[in-house]
Amino acid sequence: NQMAAELRDAIAAGEFTLYYQPVVELATGRIRGAEVLVRWNHPERGMVMPDEFIPLAEETGLIIDLGRWIMRTAVLAFARWRTVIPLEDDFRLRVNLSVAELQRIDLVDYVREVLRDSRIDPAQLVLEITETALVTGGDVETYSLLSLKSLGVDIEIDDFGTGYSSISYLRTLPVSMVKVDRSILAGTNGDISRNEFIAAVLQLIRAAGLEAVFEGIETKEQVDRLLAMGCTSGQGYYFSRPVPESELLELLGNSV
Numbered sequence: 001n002q003m004a005a006e007l008r009d010a011i012a013a014g015e016f017t018l019y020y021q022p023v024v025e026l027a028t029g030r031i032r033g034a035e036v037l038v039r040w041n042h043p044e045r046g047m048v049m050p051d052e053f054i055p056l057a058e059e060t061g062l063i064i065d066l067g068r069w070i071m072r073t074a075v076l077a078f079a080r081w082r083t084v085i086p087l088e089d090d091f092r093l094r095v096n097l098s099v100a101e102l103q104r105i106d107l108v109d110y111v112r113e114v115l116r117d118s119r120i121d122p123a124q125l126v127l128e129i130t131e132t133a134l135v136t137g138g139d140v141e142t143y144s145l146l147s148l149k150s151l152g153v154d155i156e157i158d159d160f161g162t163g164y165s166s167i168s169y170l171r172t173l174p175v176s177m178v179k180v181d182r183s184i185l186a187g188t189n190g191d192i193s194r195n196e197f198i199a200a201v202l203q204l205i206r207a208a209g210l211e212a213v214f215e216g217i218e219t220k221e222q223v224d225r226l227l228a229m230g231c232t233s234g235q236g237y238y239f240s241r242p243v244p245e246s247e248l249l250e251l252l253g254n255s256v
C-alpha cells in the first residue's frame with residue numbers, strides 16, 4: 001500500500017505538523033488548556049486529517065513512532081510557551097493516545113523521559129484515551145494506566161458516549177476526566193429531550209466522581225445550556241477550531 005509506505009517516511013521527512021484546539025472555561029472563554037491534533041502535510045495531497053491516516057498508522061504499527069514524535073514535540077512546545085506566556089499552573093496539555101501505545105510496556109518510560117527532558121509539571125499533561133481502548137482491561141494497559149497515574153499524569157476518557165462501556169466499569173479505572181464526544185451535543189439546539197439527555201450524561205459523569213469536558217461546542221446557545229447544567233469546561237468551533245502553534249500563542253497572549 002502506497003500510503004503506508006509514504007507514512008513510514010513522513011516522520012523523517014518532517015511532514016507531520018501539530019495543531020492545537022483550545023479547551024476553555026465556559027463561563028469566561030478563558031483558555032485552560034489545549035488538545036494536540038496531528039495533521040499530515042503531504043507534499044501532493046496537501047493537509048491530510050488524522051481520520052485518514054491514524055487508522056493506517058495503527059494497523060501498520062507506525063503509530064508507535066508517530067505517537068512518540070507527537071508526544072515529544074507537543075510537550076517540548078508547551079515547555080517553550082511557558083517561557084514566553086504566563087500560563088496558569090492549571091493549564092493542561094492534552095495528548096491523544098492510541099490503544100497500541102497504551103499496550104506498550106515501555107510507554108511509561110517514554111512519557112517519563114519526555115517529562116524529564118521538558119521539565120514540565122506532570123500534572124499539566126493529560127492523556128486522552130478512547131473508552132473503547134480503556135475497556136480492553138489487559139495487564140499491560142492496566143500497568144500503563146497505573147504507572148502514568150503514579151507519574152502524576154492525568155488520564156481522560158475520550159469520545160465518551162460512542163462506545164458501549166458502562167460508567168460503573170470506567171469509574172474503576174485510574175482516570176479523572178471524561179471528554180464527552182461531540183455527537184452527544186450535535187444537533188441539540190432547541191430540543192428539550194436531547195437537553196435532558198445531555199444533563200443525564202453530565203450527572204452520570206459527576207456521580208462517578210469525574211470531571212466532564214464537552215467537545216464539539218459550536219453555538220452560544222450550547223454554551224449557555226451547558227453552563228446552566230453546571231458544566232464548566234469544553235472545546236469546539238464556537239471558541240476556536242484547531243489552530244497552528246503560532247495562532248494558539250496569539251490566542252493565549254490575548255487570553256491572559
Ligand code: G
Nearest residue numbers: 036037038049050051054070096097098242
Ligand atoms: O483533528 P481531528 O478532529 O480531525 O481528529 C480526529 C481524530 O483523530 C481525533 O478525534 C483523534 O481520535 C485522532 N487524533 C488526532 N490527533 C491524534 C494524535 O495525535 N494521536 C492519536 N492517537 N490520535 C489522534
Ligand code: G
Nearest residue numbers: 037096159182216217218235236237238242
Ligand atoms: O480526539 P477527537 O477525535 O475527539 O478530536 C476532536 C475532533 O473534533 C478533531 O478532529 C476536531 O477537528 C474536531 N472538532 C473540534 N471541535 C469541533 C466542533 O466544534 N465541531 C465539530 N464538528 N468538530 C470539531
Ligand code: G
Nearest residue numbers: 186216217218219236237238239240241242
Ligand atoms: O472557515 P474555514 O473555511 O476555515 O473552515 C474550514 C472548515 O471547518 C469548514 O469547511 C467547516 O466544515 C469547518 N468549520 C469551521 N467552523 C465551523 C463551525 O463552527 N461549525 C462546523 N460544523 N464546522 C466548522
Ligand code: MN
Nearest residue numbers: 035096128158
Ligand atoms: Mn481527543
Ligand code: NA
Nearest residue numbers: 158159179181
Ligand atoms: Na473526542
